[in-house]
Amino acid sequence: MSSNNYEDMLEGAYKKLPEIRDIKTRFEVPKVRGHIQGNTTIISNFHQIAQTFNRPVEHMFKFILKELATPGDLKKNGIIFGAKVPASRINEKIEKYAVEYVFCEECGKPETKLIREGTYLFKKCLACGVKLCINAKR
Ligand SMILES: [Zn+2]
Structure with missing residues (x-):
């Protein structure tokens, strides 16, 4: 692994942290x-x-x-x-x-609801309207 890749990886890790802290x-x-x-x-x-x-x-x-x-x-x-x-x-x-x-991954608010469509489960935010598929990764 080159040092460049390693730095990219670290940067990626740092980017994710503040979101969770905000929430x-x-x-x-x-x-x-x-x-x-x-x-x-x-x-x-x-x-x-x-x-x-x-x-x-x-x-x-x-x-x-x-x-x-x-x-x-x-x-x-x-x-x-x-x-x-x-x-x-x-x-x-x-x-x-x-x-x-x-929590909504977009605005961090907890006013979301789960919607099942076929085999997919979505998390829909009632505050900002974002709809995310959440069972694709499982
Ligand atoms: Zn939202």
Whole structure:
């Protein structure tokens, strides 16, 4: 690899950073509340977080389970993971969910909705009107 390519790569990495930082300052991603009980982790405000994002709780739940690679149960008033999971790891995944499925990549606002068209899933921003396909990369 030449040094030029390496610099280009670094520049690319720097370009991406400010966007995510901007998004975080404009809208605070809620943090999970919960506790560890024996070998399980109980999260009590999962539904509220999904509500804040205006997303179906099952959708966020499936994403988090897959990301954490941990078994879990969706209950009426929370979720139970079948393992000890630090809150920081769950918060990280919720932020990832928010960036992928909630925040508009154009204006950074969380007022988006998901639209399914055939096998494609789009994230449409209600604030600026941008529509992005979000399942092509998965
Ligand atoms: Zn937007």
